[in-house]
Amino acid sequence: MRYVFFWLCLGLLAAPAFGATIVHESVLHRREIAIAKKLRCTVCQAESLAVSQAGIAQDMRKLIREKLRAGQSSHQIIAYFVKRYGDYILLKPPFDPLGAILWIWPFALFAVFGGVALVVMRRRARAPMPPPSPELGAEDRERIKALTRQE
Amino acid sequence: MQSSVSLNLIELGHFAAYMAFFVAITQALAPLAARYLKAPGLRTISVNAAPLVFLLTTVGAVTIVYSFLTNNFSVLYVANNSNTHLPLFYKVAALWGGHRGSLYLWVWIMTAYTAAVGYHGRSRYPDRLAIIMAVQGALIAGFYGLVLFLSDPFTRLFPIPAQGQNMNPLLQDPGMVIHPPMLYMGYVGFSIPFAFAMAALLTNWRSELWIGHTRRWALIAWGFLTAGIIFGAWWSYYVLGWGGYWGWDPVENASFMPWLMGTALIHSISVQERRRMLHTWNIFLIITTFSLSLLGTFLVRSGVLASVHTFSAAPGQGVYLLTFMVVVLTLAFGLFLIKGGYQRAEESFISPLSRESMFIWNNVIFTIACACVLLGTLYPLFLQAASGARISVGPPYFDLVMVPIFLVMLVVMGIGPLVSWRKANLPKLRGRLLVPSLVGIALGAALWFAAGPVYWTAPVAVGLVGFVATTIVGNVGRAVWQRRRQHHEPLGRAFAKTVLGNRRHYGGMIVHTGILVMAIGLVGSGLFKESKLVMMAPGDVLHLAHERVRFDGVRDVRGADFTAVQGRLTVLNNGAQLRPEQRVFFGSPMEVTRPSVNSTLLRDVYVDIGNHQHGKWEIHLFINPLVDFIWLGGGIVLSGVGFSLSDRLWRRKKSLAGSEAVSTHP
Known part of the structure; x- marks a missing residue:
């Protein structure tokens, strides 16, 4: 029993090594695209490395591929690019003092707009508006009575 | 010999454009003059000026196109955007193939809309028409100022080059020929509701009298804007060669923001028509939608954002456009703040769960969506201008933020039409929601098992599409069933009578169906590519x-x-x-x-x-x-808009037929 456990642990420890050797090119390509989608082409306007046809974008993708082949993780590769180019290269801004507002904004909007809409609708529903026309006076009643009698 | 004739013609066009500019100024000022000179007769100048401005602008446009057709390279704009080898088709479209011409197209479309409103309003709202025309005239004059003084498409070039350069190769595609006119007809179309709202605020025009007209103009603009965005996506897909159709590019966002607010507007207006409330909110939406159209034009045309759309713009134009935008918005929102409450709502909510409250949720969600796109688009620009820090906000951000919002939209889109006006009957509503919910859950689960582990949005989106589709089928089915029982009609006849009899509602349902078809395409191509x-x-x-x-x-x-x-x-x-x-x-x-x-x-x-x-x-x-589903869905959306708009024509025809019948049988 103890040996089984031992071999199991050893197997698990070795798994990454086996994994690295059997990673298929197409899996690499998929991971390359996933990374390229998160990084912007530095010479283009609002285009990711995955999309851009610029020469530098092609080179950067080649670099991603090489790093993937060398066994680096997506995190490591992205960190490498951020170190070289700054946060500017990330198409998804990080949650830091500069980018925080972008992430708080949607939630704040939902809270504020949703809250206001809810409160206003509740309040108005509870306190119906005064009827638009003034109430009928005695004179009007007489006239209506007279008219209905004529019918 | 021939070239000297065309030389004369382009000068004629230039002259016509200047004339149009001055007539537009007159159009803008006539009601003011009428007021201060105490000569009410002067107001008709505004109304009569509109077709003249359109005619003069058309002369200008025709001479530009003629210059392209005759390879008149003495015109700078022609020399920069055309050459003798350019196919005829693109020579005509070259009018909007460059920066200067596309601004001219903007103005031209605006004058066309103005003339159309002038014609439409003569019998329907003659008392306020002069003010509407004046507002339009001021906007036209403002844009003409930009066109004539900062980006003049009639500018001449000496010495005359023997050969021109070329139209931007990326723009040489049928999609690109249709996209700008459609998009501009959308952008500019929202100026009409804006002019109505300004006229209403200025003259205390009772909302019931103008909101119906405004709804139709807004719907027309919305339809064109939708078409413009879809053609843009189509072009991006078939020409740019990146395998996608929408990249959350700032320029795409610029067209998407007015679309979102316009969508909120066309929903919200129907609440006002039906339940006589939200008067002030609707005016706010109208102003905001048009503001975003202006913002879009500014972002694209000022050179603030560089992209395939911006060509090369002179720096002064950005300042001019920004100033123009700030002036228009200050006046509009100022007027709104002073007089926005001129007409109070006449009715109120009875219950927080009713059709009108669902429309409010629609408005809340679309406004949030728009505000998110707005911040994501502008924040990097602001940040760079304010602190020099450069960050990027790109597709991964927008996908993450917007997709959940779209999913919430689908939920509201499914439930909304099932909830009755005034106060919902909760057990009935539950009953109506049961089957669609089951269908949705079944579809989502089926996809989850069939496609294996996929990103969570795929099964949720597909489930919601199934849910909404079932509610639409149920909605139509119940109405047809009821009619069939009441009138003892065969199924086909009952269906036709039901749908044709309430074109606004069922036009809306067709639009919703189109959106669902598009959603399938978006999920398929977005997540399974x-x-x-x-x-x-x-x-x-x-x-x-x-x-x-x-x-x-x-x-x-x-x-x-x-x-x-x-x-x-x-x-x-x-x-x-x-x-x-x-x-x-x-x-x-x-x-x-x-x-x-x-x-x-x-x-x-x-x-x-x-x-x-x-x-x-x-x-x-x-x-x-599933990319074809996107184009197919777009077609369904547009046909729904057309169907909805056919409502009034059909009614008028019917009432005419009715009155004839009465007169022939006394």
Whole structure:
């Protein structure tokens, strides 16, 4: 029993090594695209490395591929690019003092707009508006009575 | 000899444009003059000026097109955007193929709308027409100032070059020919509700009297804007060769923001018509929607954002546009703040769960969506201007933020039409929601099991599409069933009578159906796309997602104004031929890839060809599932808009027929 456990642990420890050797090119390509989608082409306007046809974008993708082949993780590769180019290269801004507002904004909007809409609708529903026309006076009643009698 | 004639013509066009500018100023000022000179008769000048401005602007446009057709390179704009090899089709479209001309097109469309409103309003709202025309006139004059003084398409060039340059090669595509006019008709169309709202605020015009007209103009503008956005996506897909159609590019966002607010507006207006409330909110929406149209024009045309859309703009134009925008918005929102409450709501909510409250939720969600796109688009610009820090906000951000919002929209879209006006009957509502919910859950679960572990949005979105589709079927089905029982009609007749009898409602349902079809396409192509970039030698076969594509080699081909290397590929599963090209256009150093697509309803095989090395060519293959659903859904949306708009015409015809019947049988 103890040996089984031992071999199991050893197997698990070795798994990454086996994994690295059997990673298929197409899996690499998929991971390359996933990374390229998160990084912007530095010479283009609002285009990711995955999309851009610029020469530098092609080179950067080649670099991603090489790093993937060398066994680096997506995190490591992205960190490498951020170190070289700054946060500017990330198409998804990080949650830091500069980018925080972008992430708080949607939630704040939902809270504020949703809250206001809810409160206003509740309040108005509870306190119906005064009827638009003034109430009928005695004179009007007489006239209506007279008219209905004529019918 | 011929060229000297065309020289004269372009000057005539230039003169006509200046005349139009001055007439537009007169159009804007006439009601003011009428007021201060105490001569009410002067107001008719505004109304009569509108068709004249349109006519003069048309003369200008025709002379520009004529200059393109006759290769009059003494006109700077023609020399920069055309040459003798440019196909005839693109020579006509070259009017909006560059920066200067596209601004002129903006003004031209605006004058056309103004003339149309002038004609439409003569019998319907003659008392306020002069003010509406004056507001339009002021906007036209403002844009004419930009066109004539800062980006004049009539500017001459000496010495006259023997040959012109070329239209931006990327724009030489039928999609690009249709996209700008459609988009501008959308942008500019929202100026009409804006002018109505301004006139209403200025003259305390009772809302019931104008909101119906405004709804129709807003719906027309919305339809064009939708078409413009879809054609833009189409062009991006079939021309740019990146395998996608929407990239959350700031320029795309610029057109998407007015679309979102416009969508809120056309929903919110119907609440006012039906329940006589939200008067002030609707005016706010109208002003905001038009503001975003102006903002879009500013972002695209000022050169603040560089992209394929911005061509090259002179720096002064950005300042002019920004100033113009600030002035218009200050006046509009100022007027709104002073007089916005001129007409109070006449009715109120009875229950927080009612059709009107669902419309409010629609408005809340669309406003939030718009505000998110707005911040994501502008924040990097502001940050860079304010602190110099550069950050990027791109597709991963927008996908993450917007997709959940879209999903919430689908939920409201399904429930909204089931809730009755005033106060919902909760047990009834529950009953109506039961079957759609089950269908939605079943579909979502089925996808989850069939497609294996996928991103969570796929099964949720598909489930919601199923949910909404079932509610629409139920909605129509119940109405038809009821009519059939009441009138004892056969099913087909009952269906036709029901749907044709309430075109506004069922037009809306058709639009919703189109959105659902688009949603399927977006999920399919967005989440199940596969791509591969490989070097291929002739004879190689590439496998990707059950498709096999063989590379047969390349060939040199010539087009009217380009030479190209054409890749020849065969889709082995159905024998389709693919012909992606790498084009070099006349007078332009850059190579342009033109993808080739084999579309079936279920999937597109999309191929680009790139550089070659050692006898191998770079082939970029994409398998994009369900892309056709997007174009199909777009078509359904537009037909729904058309169906909804046919309502009034149909009613008028019917009432005419009715009155004739009465008069012939006394």
